[in-house]
Amino acid sequence: MNLLTLARGPILQWALVIFVVGTVWRLAGILLLRRKPDYTEPRSTHTWRGAANLIVKRTVPKREFAAQTAFGNTIGYVFHIGLAIVVFGFVPHILFIKSLTGLSWPGLPSGIVYVVGALTVAALVAALVRRISNPVMRLISNADDYFSWAVTITPVITGLMAAAHWGGPYPTILAIHVLSVCLLLAWLPFGKLMHAFLVFIARGTTGALFARKGAST
Numbered sequence: 001m002n003l004l005t006l007a008r009g010p011i012l013q014w015a016l017v018i019f020v021v022g023t024v025w026r027l028a029g030i031l032l033l034r035r036k037p038d039y040t041e042p043r044s045t046h047t048w049r050g051a052a053n054l055i056v057k058r059t060v061p062k063r064e065f066a067a068q069t070a071f072g073n074t075i076g077y078v079f080h081i082g083l084a085i086v087v088f089g090f091v092p093h094i095l096f097i098k099s100l101t102g103l104s105w106p107g108l109p110s111g112i113v114y115v116v117g118a119l120t121v122a123a124l125v126a127a128l129v130r131r132i133s134n135p136v137m138r139l140i141s142n143a144d145d146y147f148s149w150a151v152t153i154t155p156v157i158t159g160l161m162a163a164a165h166w167g168g169p170y171p172t173i174l175a176i177h178v179l180s181v182c183l184l185l186a187w188l189p190f191g192k193l194m195h196a197f198l199v200f201i202a203r204g205t206t207g208a209l210f211a212r213k214g215a216s217t
Helices: 003-031 047-057 063-089 091-101 110-133 135-140 143-163 170-190 192-213
Strands: none
Touching: 003 170, 003 192, 047 192, 063 091, 063 110, 063 143, 110 135, 110 143, 143 170, 143 192, 170 192
16 A cells, blocks of 8 residues: 555544544533533523624724734734635645545636635734744744644645645656645644634624623624
């Protein structure tokens, strides 16, 4: 069994199992937590509306802080949106998702995905430089932050290398790309990358609480 077959076969299967089980376990551990009953009289019963409202509002920086946070927010938007386009817009990725779920949709031209992938890498590098150069961010960063950054950027770089047939024999580079994706999937439920799911729960819960108390968000 060569490296590519191994990566596409049992390693990918185990990575998917760890990803699904780990994600469900983390979400269940949070959603099933016992909460103290709130006996106060609710100011509003539209808690779901408050949850959705805060989720949407928090995606846009407040005007008062826009100037100070413009660089960091721009980097964040570029690499988050870029990752989404690369993962869900590249035809080979769509075919892979279809093989797992049966779901499919039209893909983007490969040239566009390559450009977006390069921009994503640039934004992730800029984010790392900002984290290292900013004294406050450097102080609050830990090994999880740097490892999560590494396992996020590696699949994008290796994917671009495989698409360009650069860096070695194509099957070898493709195998490395698949292995890097496996590492990302296996790590996601246990590190800070889990915010991809938890961010909506956290914002929604806060928005619902604010709505119940009649507080403005």
